[in-house]
Amino acid sequence: MKTSAFIEALVSFLNSVKPGFKVYYDRAPKDKTFPYGIISYVTASDLDEGDLTSFDLDLWTDDKLPSATEELESLCDLCRKSLNKRVLSVGGKFSSHIGYESRDTSDDREDDLSHRRQIYAARIFYINEEE
Numbered sequence: 001m002k003t004s005a006f007i008e009a010l011v012s013f014l015n016s017v018k019p020g021f022k023v024y025y026d027r028a029p030k031d032k033t034f035p036y037g038i039i040s041y042v043t044a045s046d047l048d049e050g051d052l053t054s055f056d057l058d059l060w061t062d063d064k065l066p067s068a069t070e071e072l073e074s075l076c077d078l079c080r081k082s083l084n085k086r087v088l089s090v091g092g093k094f095s096s097h098i099g100y101e102s103r104d105t106s107d108d109r110e111d112d113l114s115h116r117r118q119i120y121a122a123r124i125f126y127i128n129e130e131e
Contacts, residue, residue, distance in 0.1 A: 003044055003053060005093045006124050010039060014057075017082045021075065023057075034062040035075055050094070050125040054101070056117050057083075063114045072114045076103065083120055096124040 007025055014023040014037060023037040038058045044051040057079060061072045080100050089095035104117040 002126060003042060003051065003124065005090055006053065006088070006096060006122065007039065007042065009088055009090050010055075010098075013086075013088060014039075014079070014082070018075070018078060028060075034060065034065075035071060036060055037075075037079070044124075047123070050123060053096075053122045053124055054119065055122070056119055059116045059118070061114045068114045072116055076116050076118065079118060088122075092127055094124050094126050096122045098122045 011023050011025055015021070020033070021035055021037070022032065023039060024032070025039050028036055028038055037060070039055055040058060041056040042053060043055075044053045059072060059075050059079065061068045061075070065071070080103075083098050084100035086098045087095065088098060099121050101119040101121050104119070
């Protein structure tokens with residue numbers, strides 16, 4: 001899959017934005033710690049010279065903590081500021097431009113977790129099309 005290099009770079013970048021914050025692709029392990037994020041619902045549409053890709057970034061905090069809501073909102077702001085208008089590239093593979101689309105303030109609460117979903121779009125231009 002051509003987008004796998006983009007997803008790997010995206011996870012790596014997000015794991016560097018805040019100490020203690022970990023991002024996973026598709027599913028978090030059972031031994032995860034809070035706060036954490038999951039990149040999911042990655043879809044790609046072909047463009048003449050690359051892909052238009054959208055993805056969700058689900059952010060989770062432990063709702064049992066008194067500062068859970070503030071921590072979640074701060075994390076939402078940090079991720080949006082870090083990703084919106086971000087150029088992410090890996091030499092010899094791709095170059096991309098990421099844009100923030102929207103946020104879902106879902107009431108999806110599970111096991112005392114607070115959750116927000118951010119939606120992003122990325123234009124990815126592949127350098128080596130032979131893959």
